[in-house]
Amino acid sequence: MTKLFSVGFWEAIARLILRNRIGIILVVAVATYLFGLQWDKMRFTYTEANLLPDNHEVNLEYNSFLETFGEEGNLIVLGVKDSSLFSVENLNAWNKLSTSFKSNVEVETVVSIYDLQKLVKNNQKKQFDLEPFIKDSISSIDELEKLKGELFEQYPFYDNFLFNKETKTIRSAIYLEKSIINTPARKDFIIDVLIPKIEAFEDAYNLDVRVSGMPYIRTLNSQNIIDEISLFIGAALLVTSLIFFFFFRSFRATFISMIVVLIGVMWTFGIIGLLEYEITVLTALIPPLIIVIGIPNCIFLINKYQHEVNKHGNKAKSLQRVITKIGNATLMTNVTTASGFATFIITESKLLKEFGTVASLSIIGIFLLCLLIIPIIYSYMPMPKDKHLEHLNKRWINTFVDWMEGMVRHRKITIYVTALILLIASIIGIYQIKISGSLIEDMPKKAAFFEDIRFFEEEFNGIMPLEIMVNTNLKKGVMKLSTLKKMDELEELIIETPELSKPISVVSLVKYSKQAYYNGNLKYYQLPTSQENNFILSYAKNSSSDVDLLKNFVDSTGQYARITTFMKDSGIDKMERIEDNLTTKINKVFPKDKYEVIVTGKAYLFQKGTKYLVNNLILSLSLAIFLISVFMAYMFRSFRMIIVSLIPNLLPLLITAGLMGYLGVPIKPSTILVFSIAFGISVDDTIHFLAKYRQELQANHWRIKKSVYAALRETGISMFYTSIVLFFGFSVFIISNFGGTVALGALVSGTLLFAMLANLLLLPSLLLSLERSIANKEVLKEPHFRIIPDEEDKNGDK
Structure with a gap:
């Protein structure tokens, strides 16, 4: 039978390769050069892995939130838990460090102890004025003690945001410009500005500064990915070359194989650049994978060549048989391997699609390189010596x-x-298998920033943002007392949930306004009654700072409100329990005919993405089994x-x-x-x-x-x-x-x-x-x- 992959076909391929050796080497060299030109298009990811399809409901809700309130993952927090911070010199230095970041164009605003202001009732103008806790700097112990008393005892509005009154941990919040969050400018600021300033402060004052927040975590995590690419490639080359040499006891065969797989790695980077994909935690694995998968191809081809030489001693015949009699086998094994990776393309997850595409193309590429380069190189080299053939016995x-x-x-x-x-x-x-929806579980456990994540979880109940957006369907509907009470009822559930931090919303601001209206009396830190509401809101509206106070909690129309809380790193089971509790409460408190409420945020998005991938795992694996079964049916x-x-x-x-x-x-x-x-x-x-x-x-x-x-x-x-x-x-x-x-x-x-x-x-x-x-x-x-x-x-x- 004359088939496409018949013996005659492979004999023709063998003649083509061996008669056009120089031309093929030139083609490989040019292709490698062209792939190399694509390297400058490679870029490292500056965003979290989005595991959901773009048109998924959860993604659409998250994008709707971003359109209303902008990027939510723009917060970096600095924290210190050390009693020696509460000295005049150290606290002034801490405030100076925090304030120094305001001059950077990448920073939108900084909120620290120095920036805290208290609402003060102005009876004459019928408005609230803002009065700083620290007017210039702290000059005495008495001022410091007064400040501590006011912050920790009188103003719960700031508790669990800029300090923990129980442990006396202090932190500062740096909000980056939302436009630079997913750009290289974020990395430049964190690596070149933030970290050096913090290290200089630690050295000068012997204080341990903890740093966290999604921009910071993402930057250092991405840097770890970049650093590990070269580590993996070097380790894969070392391990496979040592094993290869142990089997073949030939420097020549080992060197040839290493050259082939290195060219394969260059092609892989070229494919990533050509397709303009980002280098993520998954695509970073492909170059060393190509080394690991390419070496067995080299083993099959070189082992066959040496078997033939050992049998009849004819180099030309041996090279021809390498191609004609191993070509089909290596083709089919590489196709089946590529198929296993290619099944990720159907997942509708951008992250896995890109991984599957680059990996499957790279595997076919390394097959072609092995089939072309190894016979051609050996055709120019002398016959293997007896010592090179000893491994056969x-x-x-x-x-x-x-x-x-x-x-x-x-x-x-x-x-x-x-x-x-x-x-x-x-x-x-x-x-007994469990599903993990943790956003940080795969991050380096020994890294300093991972320890800092645990620190902020312990002190402030987490740094993974979880957002709730309330649509009142009415202009200025957020400031209605009935809406505020409903939000407050939902916040009570959040406060009772141990995995969630104290929520931040317009509700806290209104409570703080009532406290200010009653001259800072702590017992009035609560929502106003319907009679009080009109007076207090009139003071708030007259305040020149009204827009500034509300802008992060309410949209410009007053129709949408956000409740921001932060989550501890939790498994998918806990996250689903929290979601169920929140959803039950939302459905009970907010009538669906009047309100639209969505739960979203980075942590929520990742958890849903993990669940989506698990559901697609069976489909992906089933497709791999089906494709390989088709190959088997076609062959046998x-x-x-x-x-x-x-x-x-x-x-x-x-x-x-x-x-x-x-x-x-x-x-x-x-x-x-x-x-x-x-x-x-x-x-x-x-x-x-x-x-x-x-x-x-x-x-x-x-x-x-x-x-x-x-x-x-x-x-x-x-x-x-x-x-x-x-x-x-x-x-x-x-x-x-x-x-x-x-x-x-x-x-x-x-x-x-x-x-x-x-x-x-x-x-x-x-x-x-x-x-x-x-x-x-x-x-x-x-x-x-x-x-x-x-x-x-x-x-x-x-």
């Missing part, structure tokens, strides 16, 4: 193969029982073989999921990737084994046992080599500072190790046990194309 690897064959031959029951026990234990473990034209081939690849996924349950590793955006990635890679071994098995069946006149053992011996070594490279290659991600990246590396490594054992032990055992139903000419018909040509002789598989 290692005793330890033969011992390993003997062990595998012995297990399959004599211990099939043991293999089945072990697989069954693992399956049952895994299913039990799966029911046997439904029974599809089932047999899927079993040893699905079992490792179940084992990994079970381990996640037992070890407490939650389902989250980073660990969701594990299953599709691992399945797409692990099925490669199945393809190699079954292709060789089908060939052996024909060569051995359908004698099943002989064919299984022959296939096991032929493919076992290469499967072992590549699995070890993949295991240690993915293990480099364990050195990451990001918990999600560590989990991804460990879980994929473990899954691939389980998959190797399943393909070397369980798969051949199944073939032997089901020989009557699957190993016959009707079931294993002539394939649509041959992965390994029939004329392949026994010593040249890989």
